[in-house]
Amino acid sequence: MPPVVLEVRNLKTHFFTRWGVVKAVDGVSFSLSEGETLGLVGESGSGKSVTCLSILRLVPKPAGRIVGGQILFGGHDLLALSEKEMRKYRGRQISMILQDPLSTLNPVFTIGAQVREPLRIHHLVEPDSLKQRVLELLRLVRIPAAESRLENYPHQFSGGMRQRVVGAIAIACQPKLLIADEPTTSLDVTIQAQYLRLLKEIQRQSNLALLFVTHDFGIVAKMCDRVAVMYAGRIVEEAAVRELFTAPAHPYTQGLLQSLPKLDQRVARLPSIEGAPPLLSNLPPGCPFAPRCPKVMPLCREQYPPTTPLTASHQVACWVHAKEGHATSHAPG
Ligand code: SF4
DSSP states (O other): OOOEEEEEEEEEEEEEETTEEEEEEEEEEEEEETTOEEEEEOSTTSSHHHHHHHHTTOOOTTTEEEEEEEEEETTEEGGGSOHHHHHTTBTTTEEEEOSOHHHHSOTTSOHHHHHHHHHHHTTOSOGGGHHHHHHHHHHHTTOTTHHHHTTOOGGGSOHHHHHHHHHHHHHTTOOSEEEEESTTTTSOHHHHHHHHHHHHHHHHHHTOEEEEEOSOHHHHHHHOSEEEEEETTEEEEEEEHHHHHHSOOSHHHHHHHHTSOOTTOOOSSOOOOOSOOOOTTSOOSSOTTGGGOTTOOGGGGTSOOOEEEEETTEEEEOHHHIIIIIOOBOOOO
């Protein structure tokens, strides 16, 4: 078994607003090993991005606060580090690629300067070798004629090239963990496929652990080894990718998969999950999916379901499965 790089235990990140406490992440646990890709999927507002920001301790302040749990990275609890110590991890050991390369890149600095910045901050390369390393990185992410593009600004690059530059910045310091938060959302489909191939290649070369956030199951199938489905700030199902696609156990996952168009089926209207995600500041008691669930039972409205292992690589938080006698642990209250 490859060594575990990241272990998130019972993470809780809440936002304290004038409308109440928004439990954006409420008891999330998962682990990620070297060279492995874990997909985090779920609707907007399910807590995927806040989970990622929590790992880097970049939750927007003052409203956002990590109120519980542990984030173990290489055996160290990131939540116990001082801000100064944490800065040594960001960009160096843990990097993140965001959705929109335009808002990631600074419009007033050249591409060369921006790729150079993390190398300079973390003193990883001798000053006279910096340019060489920047060129290597730009070539690695397939920026054509890299040398002549060093003095270009982000607006002189296409969307696909900008996202590749963001990738070069993210891997500049050879991190152990790369968090990619919907990195292909702003790319068109063909560029998307190229970019995903490139990410996979980089991951293979450096044995990166990759946490991949997406709402696209097609990308999950292509990119991930395991997948965790989030709903209302919690992981409701986690499985090896093949198991999740062939035997989804949670009614929410089943609904998501049923709503995907299929090439071999013509339907007038795709099935959808009725209703809307709950307000995280006002969660119903019991299972938060209950108001939308086709399999809801009276117990569902009273208690949050325990997490039940179905196989060695598949677990689900749903009373339908707990009732079959698999329940082992209860979700955090
Ligand atoms: S616990 Fe009940 S409401 Fe929640 S997903 Fe399972 S069946 Fe549906």
